Amino acid sequence: xxxxxxxxxxxxxRIRFLLNNNVKASTFVNYKSVASLSTSKLALESEKVKxxxxxxxxxxxxxxxxxxxxxxxxxxxxxxxxEGFGACEGTVTCSTCHVILKPEDFERLPEExxxxxxxxxxxxxxxxxxxRLGCQITLTKELDxxxxxVPETINDARS
Amino acid sequence: xxxxxxxxxxxxxxxxxRKLTTSARCFKAxxxxxxxxxxxxxxxxxxxxxxxxxxxxxxxxxxxxxxxxSAVKSWDEVPGPKPLPLLGxxxxxxxxxxxxxxxxxxxxxxxxxxxxxxxxxxxxxxGRPDMLFVFDAGEVERVFRGEDxxxxxxxxxxxxxxxxxLRKDFFGAEQDCxxxxxxxxxxxxxxxxxxxxxxxxxxxxxxxxxxxxxxADAFVNRIRQIRDENLETPGDFLNEVNKWSLESLGLIALxxxxxCFESVEGSESQRLIDAVHxxxxxxxxxxxxxxxxxxxxxAMFRRYVAALDTILSVTLRHVERALKECEANGxxxxxxxxxxxxxxxxxxxxxxxxLFLVGIDTTSNAVASTLYQLALRPEVxxxxxxxxxxVLQGRPLTPGDINQMPYLKACIKEVLRMxxxxxxxxxxxxxxxxxCGYNIPKGTQVIFQHYVMGNSEEYxxxxxxxxxxxxxxxxxYKHHAFASLPFGFGKRMCLGRRFxxxxxxxxxxxxxxxxxxxxxxxxxxxxIHPMYTPDGPLRLKFIDR
Numbered sequence: 001x002x003x004x005x006x007x008x009x010x011x012x013x014r015i016r017f018l019l020n021n022n023v024k025a026s027t028f029v030n031y032k033s034v035a036s037l038s039t040s041k042l043a044l045e046s047e048k049v050k051x052x053x054x055x056x057x058x059x060x061x062x063x064x065x066x067x068x069x070x071x072x073x074x075x076x077x078x079x080x081x082x083e084g085f086g087a088c089e090g091t092v093t094c095s096t097c098h099v100i101l102k103p104e105d106f107e108r109l110p111e112e113x114x115x116x117x118x119x120x121x122x123x124x125x126x127x128x129x130x131x132r133l134g135c136q137i138t139l140t141k142e143l144d145x146x147x148x149x150v151p152e153t154i155n156d157a158r159s
Numbered sequence: 160x161x162x163x164x165x166x167x168x169x170x171x172x173x174x175x176x177r178k179l180t181t182s183a184r185c186f187k188a189x190x191x192x193x194x195x196x197x198x199x200x201x202x203x204x205x206x207x208x209x210x211x212x213x214x215x216x217x218x219x220x221x222x223x224x225x226x227x228x229s230a231v232k233s234w235d236e237v238p239g240p241k242p243l244p245l246l247g248x249x250x251x252x253x254x255x256x257x258x259x260x261x262x263x264x265x266x267x268x269x270x271x272x273x274x275x276x277x278x279x280x281x282x283x284x285x286g287r288p289d290m291l292f293v294f295d296a297g298e299v300e301r302v303f304r305g306e307d308x309x310x311x312x313x314x315x316x317x318x319x320x321x322x323x324x325l326r327k328d329f330f331g332a333e334q335d336c337x338x339x340x341x342x343x344x345x346x347x348x349x350x351x352x353x354x355x356x357x358x359x360x361x362x363x364x365x366x367x368x369x370x371x372x373x374x375a376d377a378f379v380n381r382i383r384q385i386r387d388e389n390l391e392t393p394g395d396f397l398n399e400v401n402k403w404s405l406e407s408l409g410l411i412a413l414x415x416x417x418x419c420f421e422s423v424e425g426s427e428s429q430r431l432i433d434a435v436h437x438x439x440x441x442x443x444x445x446x447x448x449x450x451x452x453x454x455x456x457x458a459m460f461r462r463y464v465a466a467l468d469t470i471l472s473v474t475l476r477h478v479e480r481a482l483k484e485c486e487a488n489g490x491x492x493x494x495x496x497x498x499x500x501x502x503x504x505x506x507x508x509x510x511x512x513x514l515f516l517v518g519i520d521t522t523s524n525a526v527a528s529t530l531y532q533l534a535l536r537p538e539v540x541x542x543x544x545x546x547x548x549x550v551l552q553g554r555p556l557t558p559g560d561i562n563q564m565p566y567l568k569a570c571i572k573e574v575l576r577m578x579x580x581x582x583x584x585x586x587x588x589x590x591x592x593x594x595c596g597y598n599i600p601k602g603t604q605v606i607f608q609h610y611v612m613g614n615s616e617e618y619x620x621x622x623x624x625x626x627x628x629x630x631x632x633x634x635x636y637k638h639h640a641f642a643s644l645p646f647g648f649g650k651r652m653c654l655g656r657r658f659x660x661x662x663x664x665x666x667x668x669x670x671x672x673x674x675x676x677x678x679x680x681x682x683x684x685x686x687i688h689p690m691y692t693p694d695g696p697l698r699l700k701f702i703d704r
Contacts, residue, residue: 089352091359093652115562116361123640123648
């Protein structure tokens with residue numbers, strides 16, 4: 001399972017990089033995924049959703065993300081400039097990928113927070129009713145257009 | 160009012176308690192708690208989001224501004240016991256003369272807090288950097304949040320010496336492969352990244368539910384065997400708990416049933432248990448007393464190195480064997496195999512070694528301490544038994560069941576709040592930092608005193624009372640999340656946390672299912688030995704249910 005995740009993250013990062021930088025390479029990647037045996041994976045990878053991160057200073061970072069990625073993957077893969085986001089690399093040991101969702105989005109998330117996530121949310125800064133950890137929100141097709149707020153961090157208070 | 164007023168609405172079907180109470184608190188913030196409405200989702204939505212957390216934001220801004228204002232006091236002004244010329248403060252830990260005993264650092268810290276306030280300087284410890292004891296949870300929060308990519312955790316110069324000088328041929332043979340304990344900076348970060356995704360993913364521990372439950376069953380049987388005619392355990396019961404802990408860890412780290420319960424004097428597993436215990440006993444002595452070992456190998460230091468060598472050789476042998484089996488069977492389904500395929504066999508071996516160094520005594524003392532506390536409280540046992548019976552309904556434990564047992568989890572949290580097996584946590588500052596209004600220089604070891612904070616009325620309502628409910632009905636009890644952090648926080652959080660929690664939850668579940676526990680001897684005080692643990696023979700009475 002881990003290996004699969006690892007491969008997924010790695011390959012999607014590579015694919016994005018290639019897509020962004022090299023048209024030829026992207027054709028090659030497409031060819032490769034056609035050759036792939038797993039049809040479900042192909043379908044997953046080809047589906048994209050729009051995600052917007054609203055920063056504390058009001059700046060909006062709009063991006064296109066793969067279905068199946070977590071919000072933390074999206075930030076990492078797209079090199080979004082959110083300071084200190086995801087310090088523990090998605091191992092649920094910090095709360096730096098804390099995001100605040102709109103109540104309606106919060107309600108329709110497919111998965112509830114696990115106990116581990118709750119323990120970490122308890123330690124989050126600027127905690128709200130609709131807070132979640134970005135590393136624990138996996139994008140589905142239904143979440144297209146998702147907009148999340150990245151709350152103030154202690155580093156904001158500092159500058 | 161320092162605690163968060165819990166504005167999170169947990170979306171749990173089975174646990175509406177938490178949901179109701181947290182929002183109730185939120186209403187109070189708005190309209191003085193006049194009503195807890197039925198239409199609460201609507202009202203909750205109106206809840207001004209940052210009501211209480213804004214406080215700490217202001218606090219943070221205030222303290223940050225302090226850095227530029229002249230109000231910041233200097234390091235010299237931090238209160239604390241005055242070091243003597245030449246002798247420093249180390250003499251205070253010399254038996255009989257000093258007044259500070261290594262065994263009772265808990266009480267020393269309590270009295271330091273009372274005498275000097277929320278931050279106390281301990282300067283002039285021979286051969287060590289100056290230390291700052293912090294008793295303020297808000298400041299702990301600030302230091303943790305301000306952490307950079309590779310926080311420096313002050314730990315065990317002696318282990319450092321072992322890994323980087325004495326046995327550098329082994330630990331330095333491959334780049335970034337020295338492990339996580341007593342390793343810092345880039346080397347730590349590289350190793351941690353390789354291991355943490357495997358070890359800390361929330362699902363990796365759950366896959367061990369069934370085998371760990373088998374070990375717990377074996378432990379329950381073992382308890383039945385070792386009870387005397389009064390159904391009491393012998394005085395060295397802690398050693399039996401150690402065997403359980405080692406057996407469970409062997410399963411997780413090495414894919415092996417070590418057979419600890421059948422072990423006898425001189426067997427390999429007993430040698431491993433003894434070595435781990437020697438390691439822990441001597442670490443406290445070597446680190447807190449004057450470090451003579453830096454000048455010549457003292458008897459204590461020689462025992463320490465021998466113990467480490469034993470652990471290393473036993474671990475390596477098992478990793479090699481497990482690797483062969485892994486090759487033979489193929490596939491990747493265990494922690495060890497995951498580690499091998501993700502990062503190579505040497506990383507897996509070193510990770511296993513680190514798990515053995517810090518994963519046996521900690522878990523077993525936490526369990527021993529919990530069993531003792533439960534034995535004193537039949538009503539808590541009853542409630543636990545009720546919860547477990549309700550969830551399991553006579554079937555065996557499966558992954559996920561534990562998540563339906565909030566009271567069980569709360570009991571462990573409560574024991575670790577009042578009696579954290581590791582009484583403090585620390586960081587070595589990588590930059591000058593303002594703490595409690597003092598400018599603390601880079602390189603200082605900052606020790607967060609979680610034992611003192613966890614037992615302080617300031618952070619927990621009725622702090623001296625054992626109330627697991629406080630972790631469930633959060634709004635009814637004051638609680639500061641950074642005051643009690645038994646596993647630490649952030650990038651250096653305990654790497655074995657998921658496994659430790661799994662082991663503790665399962666063994667507790669099994670024992671409560673099987674027995675009623677009682678204790679009929681002198682009340683036990685706690686001491687540092689070297690974990691914070693009940694001082695005296697654990698003669699618990701186990702009565703079959």
